[in-house]
Amino acid sequence: MMELFEIFIIFIESILFSVFITKYFCIVEIRKSIAVSSSLFLISSIVCNLFNTNGIVLGAITLAIAIGTIVYFLKKITFQVIYIPVLYYALIIVTSLLALIIISIVTGISSNQIINNTQYYIYICLLAKFLLCTITGFILYLEVKINFSLTLEKWGILLVKEFILIGCIAIISTGIITNSISLIHLVVILFMLCCVSFLSIFSVYDTNKINEEKLMHEKTLQRLAYQQENVKMIKDLKVDIDAINHRMFYVLEKVKHELEVKNYDKAIGILNDYKQVVIKQDIFVLTNNESFDALFNLKIKEMKMLTDVKCCITISKRDLYDGVHFINGVMSLLNYVSNSEKIDIYISEKVNRVIIKLYFSGFDEIEEDGSYAFIEKAFGFCKSRIVIDLKSEVKSINIVLLNEE
Structure with missing residues (x-):
C-alpha cells in the first residue's frame, strides 16, 4: 500500500x-x-x-x-x-x-x-x-x-x-x-561550502569586470553626448561667423564711403559700433576635453545674457579636466561671481599646476573670509593655494591647483 x-x-x-x-x-x-x-x-x-x-x-x-x-x-x-x-x-x-x-x-x-x-x-x-x-x-x-x-x-x-x-x-x-x-556528511558539506566560497572570488572578479565595462560604456555615451553638443555649438558659431562676415562686407562698404567723402568721425563710429557687435558674439572654448568644453561653453553662453564675459582657456587634454570634481569647481566659481557686471576668466596649466585667474567688477556683495571657505570647498578634491583681492575696483581670485597625477 x-x-x-x-x-x-x-x-x-x-x-x-x-x-x-x-x-x-x-x-x-x-x-x-x-x-x-x-x-x-x-x-x-x-x-x-x-x-x-x-x-x-x-x-x-x-x-x-x-x-x-x-x-x-x-x-x-x-x-x-x-x-x-x-x-x-x-x-x-x-x-x-x-x-x-x-x-x-x-x-x-x-x-x-x-x-x-x-x-x-x-x-x-x-x-x-x-x-x-x-x-x-x-x-x-x-x-x-x-x-x-x-x-x-x-x-x-x-x-x-x-x-x-x-x-x-x-x-x-x-x-x-x-x-x-554523520561526520562524513558534515565534512562533505564543509568541503562544498569551501568550494562555494572559492568560486565566489571568481564571481566578484567577473562582477567587478562587468561593472568597469559598464562604467566605460556610460562614459563613452556621455562623451558622445558632449561631442554632439560641441558639434551643435560649432554649427551655431559657424552661422554667427557667416552672419558677421556678411555684415562686415556692408560695414566696410560704409566705412569706405565715409572715408571717400572724408567723414572720418562717422567712419570711426561705424567701426566702434561693429566692434561691440563682434565682442558680444558667443565665446567658444575647445580644449578637446569633451565634458569640460560642453559644460563650460553652456555656462558662458548662459552668463553672457546678463554679464560681459571674456575667457582664455589654455589647457591640454587630461582626465582631470573632464572629471566631475574639476568641472563642478569651475562651475561653482562662475556661479559665485555671476552677478558681476564684467568677468574675465583665465585657466592655464604649468607642469603639475592648474592656474585659475578670475577678475570681476560691479559686484560688491562678497566677503573675503566667506570666499576662502567657499573656494576651498569647491576645489577640495586637491591641494590648492588661493589668493583673493576684493579691495580693488577690479576684484580678483587666483587659484593654483596642485595636480599630483
Whole structure:
C-alpha cells in the first residue's frame, strides 16, 4: 500500500514539475512536453526508489531531465534554462521541510519519530505537495518571471555555486528528516561550502569586470553626448561667423564711403559700433576635453545674457579636466561671481599646476573670509593655494591647483 502511495506522490510531483517548466518557458507543444518530462520524472524516481538512491543522485537526474526537456523543445540553452529548474527543485525541498516542521509543531513529535510513523508520513507528503501545488499555481497564475540577461559564458560559475548549494540543502534536509547527520556528511558539506566560497572570488572578479565595462560604456555615451553638443555649438558659431562676415562686407562698404567723402568721425563710429557687435558674439572654448568644453561653453553662453564675459582657456587634454570634481569647481566659481557686471576668466596649466585667474567688477556683495571657505570647498578634491583681492575696483581670485597625477 505504501509503495502505491509513494508512486502517487512521485506522480504528483512529476506532473507539477512538468507543468511548471512547460508553462514557465512557454513551450508550444504543451501536451507532448508534459507527457515526456513527467514520464521521465516518474520512471527515474521509481528506479531510484528501488535502488534506494533518493538523495543527490535523484536530484541530479531530475534536474538533467528538466533541463534536457526545455532544451529539446526550445532548441536553445540559456542561463534561465538551467537556473529556473534549479530554483524549482530547491522549492520542492523547502516545501518538504516546511511540511515536516508544520506537522512536527502541530503534533509535538520530533521529526525522526514522525518519519517512522506511516500516518504522519502520509500527512507530510500530502501537505508538502499541497504547498508545492499552491506555490506553483500562484507563480504561473501571476506569470511571475525572473528575467535574466546573463550569459552562460560569463555566469556559468553562478550556476555551479547553485548546484553545490542545492546539494548542501539536500544533504542537510535528509539529515534533518532522518536525524542522522554523520561526520562524513558534515565534512562533505564543509568541503562544498569551501568550494562555494572559492568560486565566489571568481564571481566578484567577473562582477567587478562587468561593472568597469559598464562604467566605460556610460562614459563613452556621455562623451558622445558632449561631442554632439560641441558639434551643435560649432554649427551655431559657424552661422554667427557667416552672419558677421556678411555684415562686415556692408560695414566696410560704409566705412569706405565715409572715408571717400572724408567723414572720418562717422567712419570711426561705424567701426566702434561693429566692434561691440563682434565682442558680444558667443565665446567658444575647445580644449578637446569633451565634458569640460560642453559644460563650460553652456555656462558662458548662459552668463553672457546678463554679464560681459571674456575667457582664455589654455589647457591640454587630461582626465582631470573632464572629471566631475574639476568641472563642478569651475562651475561653482562662475556661479559665485555671476552677478558681476564684467568677468574675465583665465585657466592655464604649468607642469603639475592648474592656474585659475578670475577678475570681476560691479559686484560688491562678497566677503573675503566667506570666499576662502567657499573656494576651498569647491576645489577640495586637491591641494590648492588661493589668493583673493576684493579691495580693488577690479576684484580678483587666483587659484593654483596642485595636480599630483
